[in-house]
Amino acid sequence: MTATVQDLGSPDAAAVADALGRGNCGEVAGDAGRRAQYSADASNYRRIPLAVVLPRERQHVLNALAVCRRLGVPVTSRGAGTSTSGQAVGPGVVLDFSRYFNRLLALDPQARTATVQPGIVLDDLQRAASGHGLLFGADPSTHSRCTLGGMIGNNACGSHSLAWGRTADNVLELEVVTYRGTVVRLGEMTQQEIDEAIAVGDDRGRLIASLHRLAQGNLAALRTKLGQFPRQVSGYALEHLLPERRFNLARALVGSEGTLAVILSATVRLISPPPARALIVLGFQDSGAAADAVPALLSHRLLALEGLDQALTDIVTRPETRAAIDTLPAARAWLFAELGGAEDELPLRATELAETARQATGCTGSEVITDPVRAGRLWRIREDGAGLATRLPDGSEAWPGWEDAAVPPGQLGSYLRQFTRLLEQHDLQGAVYGHFGEGCLHVRINFDFTTEQGTAVFRAFVTDAAQLIAAHGGSLSGEHGDGQARSELLPLMYGPDVVALFEEFKDIWDPDNGLNPGMIVRPLPVDGNLRVSPHRTPLPLTPLSKGFPFHADDGDFAKATRRCVGVGKCRTAAHRGDVMCPSYRVTLDEKDSTRGRARLLYEMTQGEVITDGWRSTEVRDALDLCLSCKGCSADCPVGVDMATYKSEFLYHHYKGRVRPASHYTMGWLPLLSRLAARMPRLVNALTASWPASVVKRLGGIDGRREIPRFADETFLTWFRRRTPRGDGGRGPVMLWVDSFNNHFTPEVLRAGVAVLENAGFRVQVPDGTQCCGLTWITTGQLDVARRVARRTVSSLAPAIEAGMPVVGLEPSCTAALRTDLPELLDGDEHTRARARGLAGATVTLAELLVHQAADWQPPRVDAPSISQTHCHQHATSGFGAESALLHRMGVDNTTLASGCCGLAGNFGFERGHYDVSVAAGEQVLLPAVRSAALDTHILADGFSCRTQIAQRTDRTGTHLAQLIARALPTAGTAAHTHRTPATEKEDARD
Template sequence: MRTSAKTKDRPDTAEVTASLSEVDCGEVAGDMRTRAQYSADASNYRRLPVAVVFPRTRQQVIDTVAVCRRLGVAITCRGAGTSTSGQAVGEGVVLDFSRSYHRVLELDPQARTARVEPGIVLDDLQRAADDHGLRFGPDPSTHSRCTLGGMIGNNACGSHSLAWGRTAENVLELEVLTYRGTVLTVGEMSAAEIDAAVAEGGERGKLIAELHGLARDHLALLRTELGRFPRQVSGYPLEQLLPERRFNLARALVGTEGTCAVVLSAKLRLVPTPPVRALVVLGFDDAWAAADAVPALLEQHPIALEGLDRALTDLVTRPDGRAAIATLPPGQAWLFAELGGEASDLPARAQALAAAAAGCTGAEIITDTERMTRLWRVREDGAGLATRLPDGSEAWPGWEDAAVPPAALGAYLREFTALLDRHGLRGAVYGHFGEGCLHVRIDFDFDTEQGVGVFRRFVGEAADLVTAHGGSPSGEHGDGQARSALLARVYRPEVLTLFRRFKDAWDPDNGLNPGMVVRPLAVDADLRVDPRRRPLPLTTVLPFHADGGDFAKATRRCVGVGKCRTTAHRGDVMCPSYRVTRDEKDSTRGRARILYEMTQGDVITDGWRSAEVRDALDLCLSCKGCSADCPVGVDVAAYKSEFLHHHYRWRVRPASHYSMGWLPLLSRVAAKLPGPVNRLTHSRLAPLVKRLGGIAAERDIPRFAATTFVDWFRARRPGGPGERGPVLLWVDSFNNHFSPEVLRAGVAVLEHAGYEVRVPDGTQCCGLTWITTGQLGIARRLATRAVAALRPSVEDGVPVVGLEPSCVAALRTDVPDLLATPAARQVAAATTTLAELLVHRTEGWVPPRLAARSLSQTHCHQHATSGFDADRILLERLGVANTVLDSGCCGLAGNFGFERGHYDVSVAAGEQVLLPAVRAAPLDTVVLADGFSCRTQIAHGSERVAAHLAQLIASALPDRPTELPFTEPPRTEKPDTEIPTTERPAT
């Protein structure tokens, strides 16, 4: 194993950033945190850039290239950084187009074309085109974050390339910039146009003459060696220079991985969206049988034909994903065959396709859009799911993307499986079976020199194997550092010579992404996990069981697929702050990367005391969305708690850690004199109180209730016989002290359902606020007390019901992780939400009927742990017409939105979906939000008051009649169980 050769006498970061800043190149970053975050993509490689530039305009791109050329610094262009082959990392300047250089410049529905800047995310283009019934054909699984510039660089394909081809077939023109500063627009050219360009001379004429001569002199070689089947992506697509391809320089640049020119803009072909789709899911005994069935199925003309095996579906953890795969036809592998067309034709076509599936163990035709979406999501999450095997072993790219002609797929897959077995390796297989392209993540051992040697030998033998089957080491992800050095095993020397000539014609200075495709870096150089590097000896409080207690291994769960960089709301929560700032440091990936660099100690050198890590974690809301939405289960909320615990150990903490971190204890004190405390926090001294507490000046401090729920409950008599037996109601600090009416409504509902309601002895707390602020020692003591108080009842089979989703999540996940005891796990298993108890454990209970409409905000912690399915079922049984918002986190997230310096991001997160939807909701629509933080954010950002599900149910109970104020004017006082919908609260 070796490292890549370093550039001699390369200017240092200070000189480069100063030179770039002297000219208007956009935002220039040379700080260690940013450089560390851009040192890796979704591959196995790690290369620290000298600086990162974020251009906003075309001229800033041109100026950046000019400065780098003058300094002799290489440039690596980058979109979302989801490349699995290492072509999005480099030691020079990284040019990130995704943050600001991402406009749709022109969209012509009649011509079915669009012109875009390279940083635009594919889904953003799709939304713009969808207004006209159009779409861009290629759709990689990373469509929610991948950029068109990255797709052009890698010649991306996606699931529907059967219908609409690769990116190359959908690019009409490119406006590009060479390293030497020449700007030119390229596309297809006739012989007359070629002659005219050559005669005109200049840099453009010279370039076209050289490339035309290359093609003219090697026609037979280009026709026989390249472009043999659709997924032959490895190397440069020089077949596009053939006269029958109309000497298309734009398409010849697609797939060159940023090594030849910088894309300034692209003119793209759009295609009509099929009016109706149907998904035929076919089961097979194994992936080999599924591969064998492909040729016959292709004759049915599906628009997509994807495969996955049991090894991948076993890795699905999301509740909606598990529900989706539970209904798959019997088998150990499946093909997803999608048909598109007119509704009248699809049933017969779907039946014919199912009948053509030789060896099929079962088939199902699906037309329900929601169910199709859930199944496609399992397939799209494959790149992340496959990075961990069922036993927790790490799996890596490196042989991620090979393709063979579809007719050879079954034979290739059998031999490939045998090759894995010979090397003692494992991996989950999935991919574009319809085009012979397989994806697999393999459990290479990069922690040892021996394991790296196995990796090196394996990829060499795999290259020989795929070549023997007429295939290509890359089928859509490009060669990058992972496969460029293998091209000598795939192509004849004459072809490699043509690749070098093509690169040198465009980039004679080798200034653009050096080491990729030609003159390649070694496949085992610059590995992100290097056995020669000794990580810092870091001891953690949290156990990180899934990663063997290894914090470095936990942080490198992030393999860079970048799902956290999604800006559109598609039922995901992560990552709220990234959706506001679009800054890599505020993504789950960016935070995981900087934490991993901290564990290594050579780039971020201060360990737990690192200011760079502290700043990267500052805008993490601890929403826990990443723990569920990240396909690999990266849990930055846990990493943040661990870091803050060590970072501030024996040091003065931020004021908010004392005011809001200790809120449950302070609330007990305030509850003794709620009136005076409320008058103080809403008096002229309120600004001083907020400043001392580290609270944002823009926030109103919530008012303490006149009577806590606990005081009310212990003074009351039971409201029913409790024939179903006891239930333990968890009294969370938020509702107990600020909104006891929620807990009182919960008692009414539980007693109506036949339960005897009890509360834990003493005053208990799950420790959530101490966990989120990284005060894990105190949190552990509080959690231990809580478990001790709950355990006797739990051992008797009594369920624990919580009404505050964040506390329910803490009892289910945080507390057992923090304590790692059988008692904590027992309590976690007994803890349930109100909806789960009533839907799944209360047989025979008939809920009251309520003809109402509601709008629901799902708490982010509930999304991460239990989901909304039980709530949805319960609302249907109530007769409520409910709409669940695709809003993600509300933005307040406990202490986050109250902390000074976070207000703008907090409100911006709420304004993306939640607050506008609440303001637009009719007055007769109940706004439901079980989380105290969600209700507070809604109150602060609108004229509406949100209710808890328990309050909604209680309002319909026959023995507690309460009219809902759907159309009434706001009142100043309301009964405890009323559902307020128009009045702004006093908070």
């Protein structure tokens, strides 16, 4: 018999990785960078694994277990790593199923079943099922990245479990392998099938015999202590071993958190969703009043009943979501009730539901949301709750730890009020939200893990909270599992006898304790292995100077990196309208996700695994495929801004060292462009003929990229010799002359002048040649960027003080003026005030026309268009003003849910990035452009976006200013007549 893992000395990481590599286990990594990436999940806990295995096929899983068994190394199974209780991190080998072992094996629409590998993302299964009018019932808020294996491990539920059940209710069959290598197919079993299996006498038979004896010997406990209400998921689901539940071993395994067996495949049940749905928002005086109303509302056959507290909505900053919140019924808490059924019956049912709510004490009003866009934005608040709640309105950190306790719905009001008092007694705060319809509450609490006293308060609080839950007949976990966060507290809920049954159940499956030890039974302490701990001394990072101030994180770079709490939204696939994280969407590699990079940066500050601080090659390599798109700054629920972190790291990493060639060519592009403008034809000849390959090689540019042609005449040269047009009755505006359009596509800026003058503005440009410093910022040359930015704000100060708007046509530069410069110029107060003034004065063309020229009538362009929103615009201002302006023009526009175009400034030109750059564009944008009809305008305000489109398709992107200018009724400087998309290629060459 193999010794238990506790009995064997732990080999070092290199030896484990070597053994796994020789054992044909798939992709194996034991390097410091990979181990750091997998050191945490979405919980409070941190454990450095010895190695990470990414199996590609079934045999790799079996081989990896065999190697680990021989070495006595524990195994932790992992999907998306979004577990909030610490069960997806471990000290041994982490098996990550998400990257490769993620196929849909079969889908039977007649039987309404699907068979999947454990790494498949829920949304991918849902997309496949939706083609047959079906879906998988459990839908946690992490549906865009959570895996079926992870959902099975935690018995995930989601918003619609009220109608469609938990994961356990939708699992039909599992194929699993134990730590000792026994492969078993699990499902319901009749007594005859049990007897036949036992009679065979093999490993499977002996396993079933032991489980059957356990059930038969403890029928009373299984019937009276377990499965008492739907969200009782703490511990093991031994109630499924009862004969009246058909001895269902598959369902008994659901929620076991990878402690019993490793999943090889799962067959799940699919359901038919209702033909129509309606969202009814109900307002209440407080969360307690909302909780009290739940029992009466449940009689209305709801699909979902979710609760939100104002403390959560106060954290929302995204403009369009904020706008949706501001129109909700006046309240301090809300219930989101969803009905499903035939479309003609929903209005009456919604009215009846609202009437029931109005009879409840504390109800402040109701509203039926019929706009699907607005409804989607409201649901997004709920989906982002786990991330939003990690920062309280005052900016302080909040943590899981009492993440998803549940009580029977009739007990919810009492529990919530006493829970609130318990928070007050411990001087703690938290924003409450969750599945009110099933009595399950989520909350993140401002525990202070940086001090001994704060950690002691954490332990005392969760102990008291566990006793409170037990007093209300509730469950420590309602869907996220026990993990390290709650396993130690299980005796307070179940008592020693049931816990002893759990231990026996674990020992039958895993006598070696090789699978995720310390979870559920024989638990690790709730306050052990904390990610932030007073017992760990961070690496002293003492640069001679600082790049960015990180005010939102108290000037602490380590605190900034730990904004990432692991909810993993950056691992979302394309087609969802978000930008982050473009490189992860291509590679599906954890190291290329915002979360993976944040983990490495945090570990760099700790100095335990990543030991060379700012000089770390592991961090440098992980950041290499970051496009600096800034998508995460808007899409990440906790505002991780990897573009800024990358700039900060590069600043220190290359301080006093030779930089990559592209930092000198692409980073210094504004200055080099000015030199090229003196002899553009010669430069174009060199970059378009045989010397181009040499130029690219020396400049760190990928040989497959075309270098954009410099214009024969810059915009500034043209502008300074022209005579202004129009009456200028609306007053002056400052047109920001960005380096990209000035030197490469001056026709864009000329079109902007034509539009602004037609709208009644008098156009001015900055004195001399100014720059926002973006290219130096993205390459981490922050000292140069700061000097450039300081000159810029000084030059524009008189215009800003005079109240003049600054209109930007290049989104990346506009975003830099709005967000980067105020952070970069954090020195003397006078300069900082000027930078903030410039940020407040900077607007896009559409924002100016929509908000400051509302009575101006734009020309009609009765034509279809598709539009690519630049990443930086997505992150800073969104596309709302542009959409409104296009609507006024009669344009039938479709905004692509494409994410980043893939070029992203210098990124797509740099050697080693071409394949990822192109693949990012090919996910949505480029195919959409190629398939667009010839009469469809391709709108792309970003120079990078237009360049990617021009180089990878036979179409040309059009700036919004060009679209408007070409349609102006009078002859102008940008174009004399309305041009069609078929002539846009020629326009770009002029």
